[in-house]
Amino acid sequence: MTLSKRKLSPWFLFGLLLVIGWASLRIVRVFLDYALVGIFLAYLTYPGYAWMVTRVKHRPSASFLMLGLVVAAVVIPGAFLVSELVREITQLTATLSATNLVAILDELQRQVNQFVGGDPDTVVGDYDLVELAVPAVRTFLTDLVADLPSQLAFALVGIFVLLYVMYYVYIDGARFVRFVQELLPMQEAHRDLLFHETGVVVKAVMYGQVLTALIQAVIAGVGFVIFGVPSVVLLSLATFVLALLPVVGPPLIWVPAGLMLIFVKGQTFAGIGLIVYSVVLVSSLDNIIRPKLIGSRARVHPVVVLLGVLGGIVIFGMSGLILGPLVLSIFVTLLEVYRKEFAQKMEDDGPFWRS
Numbered sequence: 001m002t003l004s005k006r007k008l009s010p011w012f013l014f015g016l017l018l019v020i021g022w023a024s025l026r027i028v029r030v031f032l033d034y035a036l037v038g039i040f041l042a043y044l045t046y047p048g049y050a051w052m053v054t055r056v057k058h059r060p061s062a063s064f065l066m067l068g069l070v071v072a073a074v075v076i077p078g079a080f081l082v083s084e085l086v087r088e089i090t091q092l093t094a095t096l097s098a099t100n101l102v103a104i105l106d107e108l109q110r111q112v113n114q115f116v117g118g119d120p121d122t123v124v125g126d127y128d129l130v131e132l133a134v135p136a137v138r139t140f141l142t143d144l145v146a147d148l149p150s151q152l153a154f155a156l157v158g159i160f161v162l163l164y165v166m167y168y169v170y171i172d173g174a175r176f177v178r179f180v181q182e183l184l185p186m187q188e189a190h191r192d193l194l195f196h197e198t199g200v201v202v203k204a205v206m207y208g209q210v211l212t213a214l215i216q217a218v219i220a221g222v223g224f225v226i227f228g229v230p231s232v233v234l235l236s237l238a239t240f241v242l243a244l245l246p247v248v249g250p251p252l253i254w255v256p257a258g259l260m261l262i263f264v265k266g267q268t269f270a271g272i273g274l275i276v277y278s279v280v281l282v283s284s285l286d287n288i289i290r291p292k293l294i295g296s297r298a299r300v301h302p303v304v305v306l307l308g309v310l311g312g313i314v315i316f317g318m319s320g321l322i323l324g325p326l327v328l329s330i331f332v333t334l335l336e337v338y339r340k341e342f343a344q345k346m347e348d349d350g351p352f353w354r355s
Helices: 010-044 046-056 059-095 098-115 128-146 148-183 188-226 232-244 251-264 268-283 285-294 302-342
Strands: none
Touching: 010 046, 010 148, 010 188, 010 302, 046 059, 046 148, 059 148, 059 232, 148 188, 188 232, 188 251, 188 268, 188 285, 188 302, 232 251, 232 302, 251 268, 268 285
16 A cells, blocks of 8 residues: 655645644743843844854853843843832832822922912812822832732743843854745845844834933933932833833923922922933933934834834833834834835835834
């Protein structure tokens, strides 16, 4: 009896890939965000790894050295900031109450009325929304601190996954990219365009958005320390998040902080100094640093950034600040490649997702 040779159906193979791919995604999704961040960090720091290889002549050793630098530059300072953030949140939770906040708002309104020449005793005093929101915020912060031990344990495992992924991306990343390139059923020119545009997107988001926001947050934090603003780490974190959002930005943090120093604490010099400092050194950085880091051609459209950040936080948590804009930007890059592949008669006026 002879066995008949059956030709493998491409549809069967495609369906099998979908099923196994779905199962694989469910397996890795718990630490998928850490793995993706590790891939992006390895990509961004790969030039440093390549330079290290030329010096030590041994790829595993160069990879370990780069991981040591990442741990020293990111993980250790991050651990310190998290501990300080927990302390500030705990302190804020203990002092936060609707009565205290309403008293602060009343005093702020009196001071503003007096400043503009009005009656300082004329206070609206209708803070129903505050009285409803404060207990909810207290509950959220209390639950956040209570869940912190389990979250930290999960984060430690996630950081291990991140570093593990980075190690092998350094060593085998180039081979994996060639493997993916060979799998893509498209013209070589369009395939190269896809990888080029994806690289531009990663650098635009990581350098143009994340690194710029991080620099703004650090400089804002220095200003908070100089002018005596409390909860420096918490406010700096809020500055970082808002700096990722187009239009909104860090003024939503440093303007109220400066007004609070002036009208509530009576520290006029410190409040004005913080506002001037922030205008000159924080908000102006967006137009100075970003073009230096990524150039004018690599700016990601503000709509992509806004939806990516907000949606990314919902889906991935805090790592969605980075992953959200990246995923959306890569998607619109694929649309651009599709346009060039199948709609070549359209006018080639460049990617629509760039501002």
